[in-house]
Amino acid sequence: MKQRLITGVLAGVFFLGLCLIGGMPYQLLIMLMALVGYYEFVKMTQLPSFGGTALIGYAGVFLYLFPWNRVDMPEGWDVTRLTWLLMLLFMSVTVFTKNRITIKEASLLFLGAVYIGIGFSYISQSRVTEDGNGLFWTFLLLVSIWGSDAGAYFTGKAIGKTKLWPAISPNKTVEGAIGGVVIAIVISVIFAVFSGGLLSIPRAVLVGLAAAVVGQIGDLIQSAYKRVYGIKDSGKILPGHGGILDRCDSWITVFPFVHLVMLLPF
Structure with missing residues (x-):
């Protein structure tokens, strides 16, 4: 219980401190949390944590959290396009590996990338609002x-x-x-x-x-x-x-x- 309390206080102070500061430090923290979260997800599925297929998921999470508003992106670039491209890559893996990576495994990793990537991206976006x-x-x-x-x-x-x-x-x-x-x-x-x-x-x-x-x-x-x-x-x-x-x-x-x-x- 003591360890739980100490960890909770230290982590809370660190997180809320960066939230108060905002800007790039907070955005990077959320991105790091998302990438660690995806690592945990992949590990739970008992698939290779840094296998080639999982790397597609890490890239997807990174792109969901990337601060696109800070770079000049083509008009129309959005979450829908990113999600579709990510899905295409995961499904293509089953073809190129001749089903060594099954559709079930690819689907799990795709689900995790979308679930975690979009979830944390909205946490990040909430701190930076137009109003x-x-x-x-x-x-x-x-x-x-x-x-x-x-x-x-x-x-x-x-x-x-x-x-x-x-x-x-x-x-x-x-x-x-x-x-x-x-x-x-x-x-x-x-x-x-x-x-x-x-x-x-x-x-x-x-x-x-x-x-x-x-x-x-x-x-x-x-x-x-x-x-x-x-x-x-x-x-x-x-x-x-x-x-x-x-x-x-x-x-x-x-x-x-x-x-x-x-x-x-x-």
Whole structure:
């Protein structure tokens, strides 16, 4: 527990410090986290971590996180084109290796690159917004997610009796999940109250709800995946906490969700 606390504090201070600074240092940190996350994903699948096929995935994650706004890119270059090209490369591997790399393996690596690359890219984009309030939006989502996690944990410990999804995550309870939703909404509404009109109360409720529900789905997705491969943690880079994917599983589902459904005016 002591190690977990120390790691959490040090990692939190480092991450939030670079988030406050913003700019290229923060963008590079998110890119590094994404690449480490993809390494953890590949390792969990029990495929060669730095095999030729996996390298395509690393390249894809890198390109998703690359700050294209800082270079002169051709008009029309977007995530859709990158995703399609990435898919084509992965599927072509099955042909050039004469099915030594199967479509199942290629599909797994492609899925991981899209899941992790797009997820972290939206975390990165949230800090750099046209309205200049990227720090506010980033903190809003992060604190709501963390609040949901804490609320679910402590509510579950105190009054949790009904298992939420025992086949996937035996310790989670319905009562804990509800507690997480309530805390996330309260936090989001507090942000709205002190936002100076930047965020309305109704929209804040929706943001809090999304952070809790989609965040918990992201957590369950990671739990389901780890259960398939019989592992507890995705990695060991954060002593007492596991890997990058263990800590960011909610982030990489919540940030894209609120962007794509336009809950916030990024």
